[in-house]
Amino acid sequence: MVEALQSPEFIFNEATVRERWGLEPFLEGCAARGLSRASLWGEEVDKAGLEEARRMLSRTGISTFGFNRAGPLLAAGAAGRAECLDRARRAVDMAAELAADHVLVFSGGLAEGSRDLAGARAQTEDAIGALLDHARSVGMTLALEPLHPMVAGDRAVILSLSHANAICEQLGEGIGIVADAYHIWWDERLETELSRAGAAGRILGFHVSDWLVPTKHVLRDRGMMGDGIIDLAGMWRQVRAAGYDGPVEIEIFSDRWWAEDPDLVLDTALARCRSIFWGG
Amino acid sequence: MVEALQSPEFIFNEATVRERWGLEPFLEGCAARGLSRASLWGEEVDKAGLEEARRMLSRTGISTFGFNRAGPLLAAGAAGRAECLDRARRAVDMAAELAADHVLVFSGGLAEGSRDLAGARAQTEDAIGALLDHARSVGMTLALEPLHPMVAGDRAVILSLSHANAICEQLGEGIGIVADAYHIWWDERLETELSRAGAAGRILGFHVSDWLVPTKHVLRDRGMMGDGIIDLAGMWRQVRAAGYDGPVEIEIFSDRWWAEDPDLVLDTALARCRSIFWGG
Numbered sequence: 197m198v199e200a201l202q203s204p205e206f207i208f209n210e211a212t213v214r215e216r217w218g219l220e221p222f223l224e225g226c227a228a229r230g231l232s233r234a235s236l237w238g239e240e241v242d243k244a245g246l247e248e249a250r251r252m253l254s255r256t257g258i259s260t261f262g263f264n265r266a267g268p269l270l271a272a273g274a275a276g277r278a279e280c281l282d283r284a285r286r287a288v289d290m291a292a293e294l295a296a297d298h299v300l301v302f303s304g305g306l307a308e309g310s311r312d313l314a315g316a317r318a319q320t321e322d323a324i325g326a327l328l329d330h331a332r333s334v335g336m337t338l339a340l341e342p343l344h345p346m347v348a349g350d351r352a353v354i355l356s357l358s359h360a361n362a363i364c365e366q367l368g369e370g371i372g373i374v375a376d377a378y379h380i381w382w383d384e385r386l387e388t389e390l391s392r393a394g395a396a397g398r399i400l401g402f403h404v405s406d407w408l409v410p411t412k413h414v415l416r417d418r419g420m421m422g423d424g425i426i427d428l429a430g431m432w433r434q435v436r437a438a439g440y441d442g443p444v445e446i447e448i449f450s451d452r453w454w455a456e457d458p459d460l461v462l463d464t465a466l467a468r469c470r471s472i473f474w475g476g
Numbered sequence: 477m478v479e480a481l482q483s484p485e486f487i488f489n490e491a492t493v494r495e496r497w498g499l500e501p502f503l504e505g506c507a508a509r510g511l512s513r514a515s516l517w518g519e520e521v522d523k524a525g526l527e528e529a530r531r532m533l534s535r536t537g538i539s540t541f542g543f544n545r546a547g548p549l550l551a552a553g554a555a556g557r558a559e560c561l562d563r564a565r566r567a568v569d570m571a572a573e574l575a576a577d578h579v580l581v582f583s584g585g586l587a588e589g590s591r592d593l594a595g596a597r598a599q600t601e602d603a604i605g606a607l608l609d610h611a612r613s614v615g616m617t618l619a620l621e622p623l624h625p626m627v628a629g630d631r632a633v634i635l636s637l638s639h640a641n642a643i644c645e646q647l648g649e650g651i652g653i654v655a656d657a658y659h660i661w662w663d664e665r666l667e668t669e670l671s672r673a674g675a676a677g678r679i680l681g682f683h684v685s686d687w688l689v690p691t692k693h694v695l696r697d698r699g700m701m702g703d704g705i706i707d708l709a710g711m712w713r714q715v716r717a718a719g720y721d722g723p724v725e726i727e728i729f730s731d732r733w734w735a736e737d738p739d740l741v742l743d744t745a746l747a748r749c750r751s752i753f754w755g756g
Contacts, residue, residue, distance in 0.1 A: 305689075306705055310705075311705050312707065313662070313707065346624065346625070346691065348661070348687075349662065349687065349705045350690070350691075355662055355663075356664065358664070381593070382625040382629065384635065384639050410630070410694070411626065411630075411694055414626070414690070414691055414694070425590075425591050425629045425630070426591065427593065430591070
């Protein structure tokens with residue numbers, strides 16, 4: 197029992213098996229392994245329909261942890277951005293309908309032809325402020341997840357915990373950060389910024405996969421935990437030391453693992469996580 | 477004449493045409509275009525032999541700007557690192573023999589099986605300190621070039637201008653930074669850190685290529701200036717505002733451009749640079 201208490205809660209992000217499983221088999225796969233929470237994607241909820249998705253959650257006894265996602269927020273022109281913001285508000289509403297713990301905010305990349313990263317950052321910060329007003333009104337928490345600098349401009353403009361923390365500090369309550377090991381492990385400010393977020397009670401989630409050498413694709417070549425060079429156990433100690441007591445969320449974007457039997461993926465991931473994080 | 481004075485000096489890094497040209501055609505290609513400096517690689521100098529390389533430089537009227545490179549500095553075990561340091565000292569000596577402006581320092585990545593990025597950073601900092609003693613003794617300047625976080629652990633542990641600046645500030649005279657647009661363009665601290673380096677007179681070089689979307693390879697898919705999403709003109713303004721008055725160095729690692737006729741590559745790059753940086 198002592199060991200069991202020391203083990204973190206492990207949960208899956210649906211994207212890990214998205215190529216071969218829809219929402220229902222995913223939730224059943226989680227439930228079959230004794231898990232009680234999962235992180236979902238709006239596209240999959242849309243395919244099932246919101247009411248049916250809620251029934252699946254209820255039937256499997258799974259509750260929603262992270263909801264993906266509100267965004268992109270960036271577009272060319274004020275009208276385009278207003279439309280993005282409307283869609284993001286609806287994503288926040290869906291997260292609330294699913295009783296998610298938090299909704300991930302996705303800035304998206306530069307508008308076609310633009311090279312103005314600083315301008316895009318300012319627009320993103322404005323949009324997050326507006327989205328937060330709405331999120332507060334429906335009782336949903338926004339999560340900023342800095343993405344790896346290799347997707348800068350293409351898919352994201354918030355590329356460090358420092359930037360995400362600064363936005364949170366400016367905006368106040370109802371917004372925090374998700375620390376995804378894959379995106380932030382390289383940062384020499386990592387421990388400082390985790391402490392900064394933790395001190396304010398703002399760490400909402402901790403995502404894991406691994407960094408492979410060589411990395412063959414900038415989006416779809418994340419590794420199974422243990423197959424790469426990230427010190428995941430060390431980062432988990434930092435995240436816990438910063439006060440986080442939530443689950444370890446497994447989120448692997450990988451052509452290699454998407455091609456595998458999803459049951460094998462879940463079992464492999466859980467075995468790896470138990471080995472890496474147990475008692476950590 | 478006024479326009480000519482406003483144009484930056486453009487120079488080439490030999491790596492840009494390394495697949496099809498050796499040292500001599502490269503230097504001749506630079507000279508034919510009226511350039512008077514170039515950045516070289518030790519491997520190519522070794523192929524020609526140091527004395528012959530010096531004769532080629534003299535004959536073409538090209539002087540050495542950056543010399544690549546001192547490192548890797550990281551290896552498993554103290555003996556391995558001592559050996560690396562010896563080789564790095566010899567690279568510094570070669571840079572001095574070639575009267576280079578500065579020698580690029582290359583940390584290399586984690587030792588096989590290691591996940592200790594913080595430890596590798598500390599070892600790298602120690603090695604740079606030792607290397608700097610030697611560099612001072614032969615009158616050579618060390619250049620820290622932060623590499624993109626997508627090569628973290630694999631090829632580098634100095635991944636931001638902030639970290640490079642902090643090392644320089646700790647070590648004092650004889651060491652500075654090279655700002656390579658490709659590696660640092662995404663950083664929200666960019667302008668601040670360029671100013672910090674510039675205020676101390678520590679910007680030794682400014683390298684350009686471009687960030688392609690999508691990026692198909694983490695090492696060999698840099699873009700021709702203008703083909704990507706980096707605001708090169710804006711970064712050049714920041715670099716100049718920080719006090720840098722050296723050349724714009726064209727350094728493109730690219731399977732696509734390596735396959736082209738090197739004359740075409742040089743002409744294309746110069747035309748693009750004139751369009752982007754002229755009067756900037």
